[in-house]
Amino acid sequence: MITAILFLLNALAIAIIVRSLLSWVDPMGRNGITQILQTITEPVLAPVRRLVGGGMGGFDFSPMIVVFVIYALQGAIAGSVR
Numbered sequence: 001m002i003t004a005i006l007f008l009l010n011a012l013a014i015a016i017i018v019r020s021l022l023s024w025v026d027p028m029g030r031n032g033i034t035q036i037l038q039t040i041t042e043p044v045l046a047p048v049r050r051l052v053g054g055g056m057g058g059f060d061f062s063p064m065i066v067v068f069v070i071y072a073l074q075g076a077i078a079g080s081v082r
Contacts, residue, residue: 002081006074013070016041020063 019037026034041063048062 002077004020005078009077011065011075012041012044016045016063016067016070 015037019041022031022034022037023029029035029038042067045062048065049060052061053066080081
């Protein structure tokens with residue numbers, strides 16, 4: 001069960017990173033893969049984006065914050081299992 005949770009958290013972090021990278025290539029989100037990644041990641045990113053605000057200089061920090069929190073959560077879960 002713990003392994004599945006860690007796997008899902010890792011998959012979400014990877015999806016957020018890939019979405020961020022694709023936003024440089026496809027900023028309008030017209031590609032099918034980009035749209036799927038937006039559907040998966042937006043429910044997690046939107047609350048953080050509202051909390052942080054519009055970003056500084058047009059740069060959205062919410063993906064970095066969420067990925068950091070995911071990795072910290074993974075570390076806490078893995079540390080509690082030992």
